[in-house]
Amino acid sequence: MIADDSAIVARRMGVRRGGRWLLRPADFDVTGGVVGVAGPPGTGKSTLLATFATLRRPHVGALGILGHDIGNAHSVRAVRARIGYLPDRFSWAQGFTVAEFIAYSAYYKRVPAGTAAAMLERLELGEVAATELALLPPDMRLRAGLAATCVHEPDLVLLDEPLTGLAEPEANALITLIGALAPTVVVTARAIEELTGWCDRLFALGRGRLIEAAAAPPPVASPLATGPVPSVPGPVTPPARAGADGTERSARLAVGTGACV
Numbered sequence: 001m002i003a004d005d006s007a008i009v010a011r012r013m014g015v016r017r018g019g020r021w022l023l024r025p026a027d028f029d030v031t032g033g034v035v036g037v038a039g040p041p042g043t044g045k046s047t048l049l050a051t052f053a054t055l056r057r058p059h060v061g062a063l064g065i066l067g068h069d070i071g072n073a074h075s076v077r078a079v080r081a082r083i084g085y086l087p088d089r090f091s092w093a094q095g096f097t098v099a100e101f102i103a104y105s106a107y108y109k110r111v112p113a114g115t116a117a118a119m120l121e122r123l124e125l126g127e128v129a130a131t132e133l134a135l136l137p138p139d140m141r142l143r144a145g146l147a148a149t150c151v152h153e154p155d156l157v158l159l160d161e162p163l164t165g166l167a168e169p170e171a172n173a174l175i176t177l178i179g180a181l182a183p184t185v186v187v188t189a190r191a192i193e194e195l196t197g198w199c200d201r202l203f204a205l206g207r208g209r210l211i212e213a214a215a216a217p218p219p220v221a222s223p224l225a226t227g228p229v230p231s232v233p234g235p236v237t238p239p240a241r242a243g244a245d246g247t248e249r250s251a252r253l254a255v256g257t258g259a260c261v
């Protein structure tokens with residue numbers, strides 16, 4: 001039984017698929033902020049995210065999401081209403097216009113139509129509201145996906161490789177927006193460099209292990225610098241929207257941390 005209000009609490013949780021461990025039994029906690037999980041294709045990012053979304057059960061151990069033990073069927077129903085999950089390469093409703101897609105999402109999430117309209121504006125989709133999803137460029141299609149995912153204002157948002165395939169300017173424009181979607185956002189990417197500089201915490205997934213890496217590269221020391229040495233960034237302080245090093249979330253392609261998996 002997990003009695004902890006953290007967004008994600010794993011206790012000896014292990015995830016298997018295709019006859020192998022994607023995550024060997026491990027303990028970890030996510031209390032809030034933007035959390036990045038990086039790993040090459042096939043390491044298990046999508047499966048882990050689907051587990052956090054309660055669509056899959058851990059093979060062993062316990063998983064708490066937003067204070068609910070997801071080993072309990074009643075808890076799963078309650079917690080799903082507070083999660084926003086956008087799978088990798090989502091391809092729903094290609095024939096819907098942006099406005100229809102968000103309105104439909106609002107309808108099945110029992111959210112008033114006015115909230116859907118507000119979300120459309122918040123994601124800066126007003127100009128393409130009448131355009132079909134299939135005709136949108138990738139970044140605008142992602143914005144529509146984010147709007148539909150978050151129309152019910154979830155407490156935990158799970159985004160599977162949202163920035164994969166986007167050009168750097170479009171990706172950078174979305175980073176601040178992604179960080180503001182919910183008190184806790186988990187985002188995956190193939191390379192840790194894509195997440196460095198704007199996520200509050202970073203993990204590398206590979207060979208069945210989830211290893212935490214430094215969330216920001218250490219500041220370059222100036223030979224003329226005086227005063228105390230800056231400390232290593234501490235744990236996430238939700239719902240801070242600045243990066244863990246206090247900078248804006250604009251340095252998506254900052255120098256990597258060298259974390260190995």
Ligand SMILES: Nc1ncnc2c1ncn2[C@@H]1O[C@H](COP(=O)(O)OP(=O)(O)OP(=O)(O)O)[C@@H](O)[C@H]1O
Binds near residue numbers: 017022042044046048
């Ligand atoms: N339908 C399936 N049946 C059996 N095993 C699967 C299936 N889908 C995935 N797997 C196994 O799970 C592993 C992890 O897949 P997953 O999609 O979670 O990884 P990923 O890191 O998200 O990769 P990608 O970036 O390609 O989506 C795969 O390497 C494969 O061994």
